[in-house]
Amino acid sequence: MSVVIIVRRKQIMELIGNLKKKVDKASSKEEKRELIEKAGMKLNDMELEMISGGISFQSPPVKEPKAL
16 A cells, blocks of 8 residues: 555656646746646635745744753
């Protein structure tokens, strides 16, 4: 059963990689939205902007835990 999961994960990653290539090639935000929706995913405007390169997201710095 674990072999099936590994194969399925590889197939999913290939599909995601192919979708990313198509989205990167799209010339407009609307074209990107259409490709993503056609793949069965829904994104809000902020997520679409992030994919389109309009907004960069940086996570806050991780604080080191205090020593006891």
